[in-house]
Amino acid sequence: MNLEKVVFGFFVLLAATLNFGFFIGDIDDPVLHNPYELFAAVVVNLIATVLKFGDRTQIGAVHLATSLVADLQLIGAALMYGYAVYVSSAGMTAGWTASVVSLSGGALLANLVSVVLLVVETVSFHRR
Amino acid sequence: MRTPPAVAVGQAGRDDRWHRRAARRVAASSAAQASAAIFLVMRRMRAPLIVLIGIFAISVLGLTLIPGQDGEGRPWRMGFFDAFYIMSYTASTIGFGEIPHPFTYNQRMWVTISIYLTVVGWAYAIGSLLSLLQDRAFRQALALQHFTRKVARLREPFVLIAGYGRTGELLGHSLDALGRQFVVLDRDPERIDALELDSYHADVPGLPADARDPGHLAVAGLDHPACEAVVALTNDEEANLAVVMAAALLRPELPVIARVTSRALEERMRAFGGPSTVNPFDRFGDHLGLALRAPASYQLLTWLESGPGAELPARGSPPRTGHWIVCGYGRLGRELTADLRAEGLEVTVVEPRAAGDEDDDLVVGDPAEPDVLRQVDLVRSVGFVAGTDNDTTNLSLVAAARRGNPSLFIGARQNQAANAPLFAAMEVDALLVPSEVIAHEVYAQLATPLLWRFLREMPARGDAWAAEVIDRLTALCGERLEALWKVRLSPEDAPALPGWLASGRATLGDLMRNPEDREQPLHAVVLLVLRGHEATVAPEPDFVLAVGDELLLAGWGAARRALEIVLEVDAVREYVVTGRRVPSSWIWRRLSPAGRTAGTTEGRTAEPADR
Numbered sequence: 001m002n003l004e005k006v007v008f009g010f011f012v013l014l015a016a017t018l019n020f021g022f023f024i025g026d027i028d029d030p031v032l033h034n035p036y037e038l039f040a041a042v043v044v045n046l047i048a049t050v051l052k053f054g055d056r057t058q059i060g061a062v063h064l065a066t067s068l069v070a071d072l073q074l075i076g077a078a079l080m081y082g083y084a085v086y087v088s089s090a091g092m093t094a095g096w097t098a099s100v101v102s103l104s105g106g107a108l109l110a111n112l113v114s115v116v117l118l119v120v121e122t123v124s125f126h127r128r
Numbered sequence: 129m130r131t132p133p134a135v136a137v138g139q140a141g142r143d144d145r146w147h148r149r150a151a152r153r154v155a156a157s158s159a160a161q162a163s164a165a166i167f168l169v170m171r172r173m174r175a176p177l178i179v180l181i182g183i184f185a186i187s188v189l190g191l192t193l194i195p196g197q198d199g200e201g202r203p204w205r206m207g208f209f210d211a212f213y214i215m216s217y218t219a220s221t222i223g224f225g226e227i228p229h230p231f232t233y234n235q236r237m238w239v240t241i242s243i244y245l246t247v248v249g250w251a252y253a254i255g256s257l258l259s260l261l262q263d264r265a266f267r268q269a270l271a272l273q274h275f276t277r278k279v280a281r282l283r284e285p286f287v288l289i290a291g292y293g294r295t296g297e298l299l300g301h302s303l304d305a306l307g308r309q310f311v312v313l314d315r316d317p318e319r320i321d322a323l324e325l326d327s328y329h330a331d332v333p334g335l336p337a338d339a340r341d342p343g344h345l346a347v348a349g350l351d352h353p354a355c356e357a358v359v360a361l362t363n364d365e366e367a368n369l370a371v372v373m374a375a376a377l378l379r380p381e382l383p384v385i386a387r388v389t390s391r392a393l394e395e396r397m398r399a400f401g402g403p404s405t406v407n408p409f410d411r412f413g414d415h416l417g418l419a420l421r422a423p424a425s426y427q428l429l430t431w432l433e434s435g436p437g438a439e440l441p442a443r444g445s446p447p448r449t450g451h452w453i454v455c456g457y458g459r460l461g462r463e464l465t466a467d468l469r470a471e472g473l474e475v476t477v478v479e480p481r482a483a484g485d486e487d488d489d490l491v492v493g494d495p496a497e498p499d500v501l502r503q504v505d506l507v508r509s510v511g512f513v514a515g516t517d518n519d520t521t522n523l524s525l526v527a528a529a530r531r532g533n534p535s536l537f538i539g540a541r542q543n544q545a546a547n548a549p550l551f552a553a554m555e556v557d558a559l560l561v562p563s564e565v566i567a568h569e570v571y572a573q574l575a576t577p578l579l580w581r582f583l584r585e586m587p588a589r590g591d592a593w594a595a596e597v598i599d600r601l602t603a604l605c606g607e608r609l610e611a612l613w614k615v616r617l618s619p620e621d622a623p624a625l626p627g628w629l630a631s632g633r634a635t636l637g638d639l640m641r642n643p644e645d646r647e648q649p650l651h652a653v654v655l656l657v658l659r660g661h662e663a664t665v666a667p668e669p670d671f672v673l674a675v676g677d678e679l680l681l682a683g684w685g686a687a688r689r690a691l692e693i694v695l696e697v698d699a700v701r702e703y704v705v706t707g708r709r710v711p712s713s714w715i716w717r718r719l720s721p722a723g724r725t726a727g728t729t730e731g732r733t734a735e736p737a738d739r
Contacts, residue, residue: 035208036189036192039185039188039189039192039208043181043182043184043185046181047178047181047182050173050174050177050178050181051174051178053170053171053173053174053177054167054168054169054170054171054172054173054174055167056167078208081208082207082208082209085207085209086207086209
């Protein structure tokens with residue numbers, strides 16, 4: 001067992017599941033989307049991105065790209081959330097919630113690709 | 129080439145493609161080396177970055193979870209944005225204070241813990257980054273990438289110089305003075321630093337890397353389409369052979385010039401497509417032979433080979449008959465003795481160590497000993513060459529020989545550039561500086577193909593002819609060779625000329641006049657005219673020029689600019705050739721058709737055409 005692979009798989013999968021947890025539920029209902037979950041998704045995604053640094057293989061490059069996409073969308077979602085709560089006078093309306101959640105939905109897609117890559121990598125790995 | 133002509137053309141094409149691909153592969157592998165170090169850096173930054181992200185996440189989360197109070201004492205929870213904002217300025221030690229409301233004790237305890245955590249996290253991350261930036265492998269990788277980018281961006285033709293010792297430096301300055309671009313490889317990083325400190329007009333890319341590695345050669349532009357020649361000048365004969373091999377195999381069409389000092393290696397190099405080799409000892413022997421036969425030819429040769437800005441060297445007069453003494457029977461001694469004997473001179477060799485091969489006139493003994501010099505009959509000798517590979521020995525030999533016979537013709541070998549003032553003070557008649565001989569020879573081959581051709585044809589013309597060319601040069605251009613350049617009389621390069629050239633009365637004398645005042649000569653001399661494959665050396669003023677001729681000129685920089693104007697502007701050419709002033713601007717040409725037909729008198733009185 002390779003500890004590095006365990007940590008890597010753990011963070012990639014956790015990033016996807018947290019993202020999914022935040023995304024699931026009515027898209028415009030703020031009660032169903034916990035901001036702490038969004039925060040956790042951002043942090044775990046950042047860690048997963050850094051873990052993918054410095055891999056020279058082709059699959060490693062695609063891994064990094066998907067993580068960067070997920071980061072971009074999740075940070076965008078967090079910024080929109082912050083704007084809705086602190087700046088806009090209306091607060092977390094249904095419209096703002098929908099925007100935040102749909103951005104996290106985009107990140108979820110990228111995270112799913114990451115997981116698929118992880119699975120592909122694992123399946124194509126032959127134990128010698 | 130090596131394939132017989134019977135082989136189909138398709139074969140040659142495939143060969144060519146194969147070479148291209150091989151070169152590209154070599155370059156790619158070297159570029160991968162460069163990016164490997166970048167990946168290593170990213171990999172090493174993983175741990176510090178993750179620690180930093182983790183610490184931030186924990187601190188921010190804690191702040192949002194700990195209950196607080198607002199201004200009126202009502203319970204209040206900090207949001208993510210406030211928490212992130214507070215942690216950001218706290219971690220970076222800016223510290224704006226407790227906002228938006230004063231903290232409770234719970235919060236202050238948490239912030240205290242977070243301050244220590246985040247400061248440690250930042251220090252770790254920044255420390256790792258700084259130490260990585262100073263990492264030798266990383267800096268080398270950056271230098272390699274920088275160099276690769278610079279070489280790839282070169283658009284004008286350039287020369288690839290492998291080995292930037294004293295020779296490379298001299299050659300570099302000559303090429304730079306000609307406005308030619310070059311790229312340098314040297315194993316010694318100090319030499320590359322010296323290159324960067326040197327004052328070149330052009331930005332010269334240099335890489336501290338071993339030229340024996342084809343990957344480094346490829347990065348330095350061996351596979352670049354603008355690479356026009358490869359020069360191998362390292363101290364290491366094997367390395368020069370490796371460069372010749374790499375160039376011959378990857379870019380067989382490129383001219384290669386290599387420094388070489390042994391015959392055996394020269395033969396091994398010739399196996400690779402016939403590169404041009406320069407052996408300084410062989411050349412010195414040839415030059416001394418030429419100096420014996422034709423002092424003026426030798427003077428002209430050294431003057432033109434010395435590059436732009438060279439002073440006219442003094443004309444030596446080595447004794448043509450008599451007895452010579454050569455000290456040191458190494459590589460130089462052997463070449464020199466053979467060359468002098470070929471000129472029909474008697475030579476005695478003095479060598480401290482007994483050589484394996486027999487020679488009738490070999491005196492074994494330390495030439496510094498008075499007995500030995502007496503034995504070789506110094507008093508009745510005419511020439512003396514101190515040719516050992518030790519400068520101190522050579523200087524003391526010269527001094528001893530002078531004391532024994534003040535009228536001797538003295539030749540000496542200078543090995544170290546630092547000793548140049550000592551040899552200059554000795555006023556040696558013929559000085560061999562191997563690095564200079566190589567640099568001059570390579571320069572002559574690279575400067576323009578016409579100069580090389582001129583220097584090859586010149587010795588056959590005899591001494592009196594060379595003396596006359598020197599007189600012509602010094603009369604027109606003074607004793608300093610300012611510029612040496614090539615002009616092609618094609619319709620593209622000389623748009624003002626074709627009509628006049630086609631008349632069949634276009635003599636060289638008419639062209640070489642000053643465009644300011646045609647009674648004055650242009651301060652330049654045509655050394656060679658190349659028509660097709662036929663070369664005319666130092667043509668007379670009544671030489672008739674034709675379209676497509678290539679001219680090699682030596683003279684003032686101002687003359688070069690003046691000639692360019694003559695070649696390009698019709699009105700100036702008309703004045704220079706016929707003495708008529710014709711208007712050059714479009715409007716004046718439209719307005720004064722009468723002036724042109726009225727003949728020379730009216731043309732002369734007209735206003736000078738403005739250009």
